[in-house]
Amino acid sequence: MANPTHRHSRSRRDKRRANWKGQFPNLAECPECKELKPPHRACDHCGYYNGKKILEVVSKEL
Ligand SMILES: [Zn+2]
Numbered sequence: 705m706a707n708p709t710h711r712h713s714r715s716r717r718d719k720r721r722a723n724w725k726g727q728f729p730n731l732a733e734c735p736e737c738k739e740l741k742p743p744h745r746a747c748d749h750c751g752y753y754n755g756k757k758i759l760e761v762v763s764k765e766l
Contacts, residue, residue: 712720731740734747735755741747751759 728742730743732743733739734741734750734752736747736752737750739747739749741749746753746759751757753759
């Protein structure tokens with residue numbers, strides 16, 4: 705029966721998770737403002753996606 709025979713130790717489980725926790729490094733340049741953004745997301749800085757403004761950007765800077 706396809707079942708794990710032995711449970712892995714906490715150490716082994718944590719070592720495995722250490723590699724994927726908080727993984728989000730893939731960033732692409734926004735074609736509008738040249739800021740880095742995750743691909744297939746609207747840009748945080750200018751609110752553009754696919755050449756159209758679809759988000760109203762609330763400025764966080766003073
Ligand atoms: Zn942008």
